[in-house]
Amino acid sequence: MIAVTGATGLIGRRLVELLGERGHDVVAVARNITSLPSGLATRTLDVTDRDAVRRALAELKPKVIVHLAGMVTGARQIDQVLPNLQTNLLGTIYVLMAAREIGCERVVLSGTLLQDPTVADGHPIPPSPYGASKWAADAYARMFDALFGLPVVILRPSMVYGPGQRDLTKVIPYVISTTLRGELPQLTSGDWEVDWLYVDDAAAAFVAAVERSGLDGLTIDLGSGQRATVRNIVERLMVLLGAPRQARFGALEDRPHEASRPIDVERTRRLLDWTPAVGIDAGLARTVRWFARGQGAAR
Numbered sequence: 001m002i003a004v005t006g007a008t009g010l011i012g013r014r015l016v017e018l019l020g021e022r023g024h025d026v027v028a029v030a031r032n033i034t035s036l037p038s039g040l041a042t043r044t045l046d047v048t049d050r051d052a053v054r055r056a057l058a059e060l061k062p063k064v065i066v067h068l069a070g071m072v073t074g075a076r077q078i079d080q081v082l083p084n085l086q087t088n089l090l091g092t093i094y095v096l097m098a099a100r101e102i103g104c105e106r107v108v109l110s111g112t113l114l115q116d117p118t119v120a121d122g123h124p125i126p127p128s129p130y131g132a133s134k135w136a137a138d139a140y141a142r143m144f145d146a147l148f149g150l151p152v153v154i155l156r157p158s159m160v161y162g163p164g165q166r167d168l169t170k171v172i173p174y175v176i177s178t179t180l181r182g183e184l185p186q187l188t189s190g191d192w193e194v195d196w197l198y199v200d201d202a203a204a205a206f207v208a209a210v211e212r213s214g215l216d217g218l219t220i221d222l223g224s225g226q227r228a229t230v231r232n233i234v235e236r237l238m239v240l241l242g243a244p245r246q247a248r249f250g251a252l253e254d255r256p257h258e259a260s261r262p263i264d265v266e267r268t269r270r271l272l273d274w275t276p277a278v279g280i281d282a283g284l285a286r287t288v289r290w291f292a293r294g295q296g297a298a299r
Helices: 010-021 050-060 078-101 129-148 171-180 199-211 230-241 265-272 280-293
Strands: 002-005 026-030 041-044 064-067 106-110 152-157 159-161 193-198 219-222 227-229
Touching (some): 010 199, 064 078, 106 129, 159 199, 171 230, 193 280, 219 265, 227 230
Parallel strands (some): 002 026, 026 041, 152 219
């Protein structure tokens, strides 16, 4: 059996669907399971509650855990430090400890590519409380694999987007929802260039990490190989939305320490036997249709 934490999130919802389609016995785990489709096996769980995590995993005894639960925000404010510490770092540690206790065969952990600090200058500094918490969680996961014998695979997705992304602080859903209301999106310079990964492709990569052997102890970056600036993506969205006006770039300050991260897409393809199938234009069009319809029927 496979337990997926954070099953109500963007990747999690699609992942439980794909795993089910491939015949896996899946339990969807989340703090609030009311938004999940009927027919799924579910478990309500707050990963910041150590005792609850231990009890839940001892009862479920999953062979594989895909740990997606966590805060996902690049905000730089100091009030983000403790919530990210508690959810992303301590929550991950509680899952790792419980997984080792039950003899879990593999934990697939979701890291982050865009918020991990680079080691190129020999003095890496996380760019945000979120980045620091995820970086530390990855380090603990690698330690559990190497020191305590818990098989762990870390996937580090780039900028994942697509239908079902309800977090309107993220650039794509923010621009679409704002424009559909007839308002003008207020943005930074838009110069940040990143790799954009459609949600179905991201979920398929996590399926591969569950199913393929020989991955334990590895950290694998996920990306489409298609890089574009935020400005370029927003301009494409405005065309798809038929917006008469462009977004207002430069209305907000660029966030500090925002950097592009290269991805070795060939290494990822070789390890996971996985290649993204949805290009940027097709992915953006599907996402716009989903928001325009006001429901999750379009994909």
